[in-house]
Amino acid sequence: MTKLLILGAGGQIARHVIQSLAGHRDVAMTLFARHAGRIDAQAGARIVQGDVLDRAALGAAVADQDIVYANLTGDDIDAQADSVIAAMQAAGVRRLIFVTALGIYDEVPGKFGQWNADIIGQELKPFRRAADAIEASGLDYTILRPAWLTDADEVAYETTARDQPFKGTEVSRKSVADFILKLIADPSSRIGANVGLNKPGTDGDKPAFM
Secondary structure, rough: OOEEEEEEEOOHHHHHHHHHHHOOOOOEEEEEEEOOHOOOOOOOOEEEEEEOOOOOHHHHHHOOOEEEOOOOOOOOOHHHHHHHHHHHHOOOOOOOEEEEEOOOOOOOOHHHHHHHHHHOOOOHHHHHHHHHHOOOOOEEEEEEEOOOEOOOOOOOOEEOOOOOOOOOOOEEHHHHHHHHHHHOOOOOOOOEEEEEEEEOOOOOOOOOOO
C-alpha cells in the first residue's frame, strides 16, 4: 500500500490524478487543501483542510506518508516549498513530486521564450527559488515544468531535461497528470530529475489558444 499525500488537492491537475487513483486499493490518498469543501469525496481518501504554510498542520499530514505530490501555486510558492521540505525532512519522508513552471531557467528558446518572459517572467522568480530549494534539499525529488496548460481531453507529451532547450508551447493538464501517475506507480523513477513537459508539434511564437 502506497501512502500518497496530495498538496493543493483542489487544483485541476491534481483532480485528474485523484480521479485516476480513486478506488485503487494499492494507493491510500490524503487530500490536503485550503478549501476542502471544493474537493470531490473519493472512496477511501482522507480529506484535510489546511494551509501548507501552517507547519503544524502540514507536519501532521506528512507524517507516515510514502510520497508527497505538491500541486501548489502562488507568489509565495518558494515559502510553500520551504515548508514542504522542512515537514518532509522532519518526518523522514523522502519522495517528492513538485510542479513548478516553464521558463524558470531561461530554458525556453526563441520568440516563444521572449513572449513567455514578457508575460510571466516576474512571476517565475519565486518558482525558481522553490526549485533551487528542492534541488538542495537532499530529498528524492522530481520537479516538473509543464508548458502552458490546456483542458484538452488528451494524453500527448514529450519531455526535456533541465539543461535542454524547452520544446513546444502547450500541454494538456491530463498529460501532466499522466506523467505524475507514472511517477506514483514507480516512485524510484526520475529521482533527481527536473523535467519539462510539452505536447509534440506545438512549437510556435506562443500557445495556439492565446
